[in-house]
Amino acid sequence: MWVFIPLKDFVQAKQRLSGFLSPSERRCLFQAMVEDVLDVLTQVEGLERIILLSDDPAANLLAEHYNIECWSERALAPPGLNSVINAAVRSVAGQVDHCMVAHGDLPLASVEEWQEVLAEHARGHGARVTLVTDRHCDGSNVLITSPPGSLTFAYGSESCHHHRAQAQQKGLSLMTLERQGLSRDIDDGDDLAELVSCDWGSRAPKTLHYLRENGLDQRIRALTSKEANSAFIKMDVVSDS
Numbered sequence: 001m002w003v004f005i006p007l008k009d010f011v012q013a014k015q016r017l018s019g020f021l022s023p024s025e026r027r028c029l030f031q032a033m034v035e036d037v038l039d040v041l042t043q044v045e046g047l048e049r050i051i052l053l054s055d056d057p058a059a060n061l062l063a064e065h066y067n068i069e070c071w072s073e074r075a076l077a078p079p080g081l082n083s084v085i086n087a088a089v090r091s092v093a094g095q096v097d098h099c100m101v102a103h104g105d106l107p108l109a110s111v112e113e114w115q116e117v118l119a120e121h122a123r124g125h126g127a128r129v130t131l132v133t134d135r136h137c138d139g140s141n142v143l144i145t146s147p148p149g150s151l152t153f154a155y156g157s158e159s160c161h162h163h164r165a166q167a168q169q170k171g172l173s174l175m176t177l178e179r180q181g182l183s184r185d186i187d188d189g190d191d192l193a194e195l196v197s198c199d200w201g202s203r204a205p206k207t208l209h210y211l212r213e214n215g216l217d218q219r220i221r222a223l224t225s226k227e228a229n230s231a232f233i234k235m236d237v238v239s240d241s
């Protein structure tokens with residue numbers, strides 16, 4: 001199994017969190033989330049190669065640190081998430097039997113969850129797709145395809161629905177899963193509020209450390225509280241001071 005993790009320019013990441021975090025805070029949060037994901041994924045058994053797809057120098061440094069690969073997206077395809085993933089996956093078709101695409105904003109996923117998802121996929125036969133949805137059943141947080149290239153990746157609004165429909169249309173066996181951490185990508189204020197308010201045990205240590213050390217958990221709680229919402233005091237954009 002080869003794993004691809006697309007990472008957009010870290011400064012551009014997580015725009016939907018602009019009402020809660022400044023640009024530099026969003027960048028640091030994204031870095032911490034990706035590190036949590038890589039700390040966990042590098043412990044998962046059965047992953048032959050982990051490949052970041054990015055042109056951000058920060059991704060190259062992470063690849064060096066974790067002893068994994070980073071492929072330049074510029075060298076692969078025209079800009080855009082789907083373009084770069086489809087090009088990367090097509091480029092390995094024929095060399096590898098299974099590949100997984102995962103995202104960098106899944107710091108709450110545990111080793112056990114990744115391992116369970118791989119085991120579920122391994123139990124299947126023939127051409128197949130395993131999809132871990134987000135908690136709203138809209139997004140495609142993790143997609144495993146066997147063989148690679150059997151599915152055209154179509155991330156974006158309601159991608160879960162699009163990927164499922166495509167798998168059915170192409171006659172691929174499809175398994176859709178939901179898991180506590182893997183289904184909780186950190187996209188918006190509600191996700192942030194839940195991240196800082198619940199007890200996640202040992203999950204997402206770097207992400208939670210970053211938010212707490214900098215008092216951002218308190219800001220997030222204040223901005224996402226019922227009172228803040230009802231008083232319409234949520235900011236549109238938080239700037240760096």
Ligand SMILES: Nc1nc2c(ncn2[C@@H]2O[C@H](COP(=O)(O)OP(=O)(O)OP(=O)(O)O)[C@@H](O)[C@H]2O)c(=O)[nH]1
Pocket residue numbers: 006007008009012013014015016017053054055073079080081084103104105187
């Ligand atoms: N390499 C690469 N990765 C991308 C690109 N666009 C998005 N990604 C990554 O794909 C995943 C999903 O991206 P999005 O939901 O579009 O963006 P996001 O940064 O998570 O959130 P928003 O900025 O709020 O939309 C994230 O891990 C991104 O870093 C791209 O053009 N190139």
Ligand SMILES: O=C(O)[C@H](O)COP(=O)(O)O
Pocket residue numbers: 103105138139140141154155156157158159160185187
């Ligand atoms: O199609 C999707 O699932 C999304 O584009 C993935 O990214 P997000 O979870 O960061 O929105």
